[in-house]
Amino acid sequence: MRTCLLALFGLLLCTCTTSTVTGLEEDTSGGIERPNILFILTDDQGIGDLSLHGNDSISTPNMDALLQSSAKFDRFYVSPVCAPTRASFLSGQYHPRTGAVFVTRRRETMDDGVVTLAEQLQRLGYRTGLYGKWHNGATFPYHPGGQGFDEFLGFTLGHFNDYFRGELRDERDEPVPFVGDLTQILSDSAAQFMVHTPQPFFCMLTYQAPHTPVQVADRYWERKQARGLSDYNAGIYAMVESVDDRIGELLDRLRAAGKLENTIVVFATDNGPNGNRYRMGLKGTKGQVDEGSVRVPFSIKLPGDHPANGRVFTTPAAHIDLLPTLLDLLGEPVPEDLDGVSLKPLLDGGQLTERYVYAFQQGYDYTGYPGSMRDSQYLYVARDSTSHELYDLSRDPGQTTNIYTTAGDTGALLAATYQKFALSIGRPDLVAPQIALDAAPGPVRLLAHEGEPLGRTHFRDTYGWANDFFVDLGIDGAYWPITTDRAANYAVTLRYALNAASTGVHVDRGEDPGYKPDVGQAVILRAENGPPLEATLPATKVEQLPVADRVERKEVYPYDWAEHELGILSIPAGSSELTISTPTQTGVETGLWVKEVTLYRVQR
Structure with missing residues (x-):
């Protein structure tokens, strides 16, 4: 029976000195006290x-x-x-x-x-x-x-x-x-x-x-x-x-x-x-x-x-x-x-200038559609660039009747206003930035769902949601886009699973008849224009961790991942792709699963 337990970790809180700032209320010492938020x-x-x-x-x-x-x-x-x-x-x-x-x-x-x-x-x-x-x-x-x-x-x-x-x-x-x-x-x-x-x-x-x-x-x-x-x-x-x-x-x-x-x-x-x-x-x-x-x-x-x-x-x-x-x-x-x-x-008892409030649907890339905008009376919805819906929220908050074609010029005016604004705010130059190795105060974790699979490699789930991992990682491999201002050496640790037969899933030996997960698996890491790091991963059997789910989950399950130190990887200065692959295709269930690569900067 699942019960609530108290936290078993130690929480360290930092006590810092106060500073005098301008604000709302005068305190007893003659300074100004800001409200907390x-x-x-x-x-x-x-x-x-x-x-x-x-x-x-x-x-x-x-x-x-x-x-x-x-x-x-x-x-x-x-x-x-x-x-x-x-x-x-x-x-x-x-x-x-x-x-x-x-x-x-x-x-x-x-x-x-x-x-x-x-x-x-x-x-x-x-x-x-x-x-x-x-x-x-x-x-x-x-x-x-x-x-x-x-x-x-x-x-x-x-x-x-x-x-x-x-x-x-x-x-x-x-x-x-x-x-x-x-x-x-x-x-x-x-x-x-x-x-x-x-x-x-x-x-x-x-x-x-x-x-x-x-x-x-x-x-x-x-x-x-x-x-x-x-x-x-x-x-x-x-x-x-x-x-x-x-x-x-x-x-x-x-x-x-x-x-x-x-x-x-x-x-x-x-x-x-x-x-x-x-x-x-x-x-x-x-x-x-x-x-x-x-x-x-x-x-x-x-x-x-x-x-x-x-x-x-x-x-x-x-x-x-x-x-x-x-x-x-x-x-x-x-x-x-x-x-x-x-x-x-x-x-304070006044009013705001009338304006439109927008909502834009999420997506792997931003296109401006689907989207919607509303003011104090109307809601305009564009499912795509050619579809138009208009609702009078003062009478129809449940959006039951599309009045786009019966509201005179209002619908067309709102459609034009929406399109102009929606197409003006995209910033594709900011989307999916490279992972900056110089910015971290400590080790840099390259999580699988922050990377990109190649070829047969794929995520356990469809899109690579949070907590996901690479499976069937083989010749094509996967990569993370990285950037660094200066060349450096990094000690590399891999969190992985090799031969997942113990999870109770069907064991598929893969396409390579010579593949033997019980004797280990070669793995190769390389940053573009840098020397490869080759290592052999010990075979391991990871177990799916027990969970207290009340209903079947949509997300991937947690595992007790194995961890292995691969060695030292040299990463040159500049932008590159850090790839991880194997010399042979490993298979989905009995092959190599990769959860995370961690980089620890070392002295050259």
Whole structure:
């Protein structure tokens, strides 16, 4: 029986001296006290996944109370999936401008030239911490430790493979093993950071839940099972309720520490629901551009008895507005090159200039389609460059009647406006950047899903989602695009599996009749124009790790990967492709699986 355990890892918190900054309230020493900022973001929680929004299959009293006591935005929009949404929250720009157009294969990476919200607040004297999911770059300078966060405990991938054990990373990308309930661990870590940070803090708490795999402690699962829901929806709702309890505990700890009163608390989710469930009658789920796909809960609770707290705002707003709003609330200038606008005028009782709010579907490459845009009345949807849909949201929030051909010139005007803007913001030069070997403070991990398979080599899953690995790696091999300013030698370690017969799958000896996995496998690594590194991998049998899934997962399963030191690889200066291959084709199930290559710089 799965139970929630306390974290078994040691959490080290850095206590730093305070700095005097300009801000909002004068403190007793004559300085100025900035408000703290807490940004809570859940993953794949749709607009209907709250009891406040009429869902009688779920109970979320703490989220409900937070939303009701805050400035609540009834029409708040994000991107259709997680990495693009996070890039927009952090940058104040629509995600195609940042390079984060997809969710894997380095196409979720946000350009390091973006001045993130964390970097903006660092410059104002804030201590910054991120706890949970990042998903905007796995290597430096794109790692959270290179994008403005003083402290980080979480994961850089699109999802974590197990809610109850694994290996998180810190701000230097060092491993932090844990056993326990990930949702609880992230909450406790964020609370420790906030309670023990003496200077103003910016804490970004990004839960993985309710993203799959569906894993949750027994007490939540059993409570939802009694409601007669499908196992999948029961699991999702149970995960949301677990997060709700953690949010309640977190706010109680801040209140007890005397810090909540001077903390701006922001709550949001990153996209529509990850499945077909209650969503207030809105059309669309995660990954699409309709209202149910991109309209999410959002609130901002201001310190003290600000008159905006407790109000509901119906003016359309979006993820791109968070950065300018927070800077404006702090009395700081808002950069002019943002897509977002400050919501402070609304919070102060005024109005915003009418504008369109856009959403663009994720994709391996950005094309501008599918996409949508809306204002206070209309929603325009373009599934491709030749299809047009128009809805009057004031009368038809569920998008039941396409009025594009009956609305006079309105449809054509909106179509032209959408096309002009959508085609102007793509930045293909920023998409899927090379892995910079010089930027990391420590070893550089080349994860399989950050690379590209060649020939027969392929990912275990279809697209190479987070946590995936190469299989049937042979003559064609796979590669990672790398760059370095200076030539150097690297000690190379490989995480792999060779002969996976013990997983219980069918054993296929492959095309090479002479292939014998039990005696080892030759492997070759090489950077372009550099000498090859040849080594022999010992045969190993890896086991699929047991998991506490409540329903069959869509993601790859975790394994107890073998690890082997290959030797020293010389990598010349410049841009190149680091390839890994074998002299013979190995086969899918009994051949070579590659999870990760790690490079440790050594003295020449």
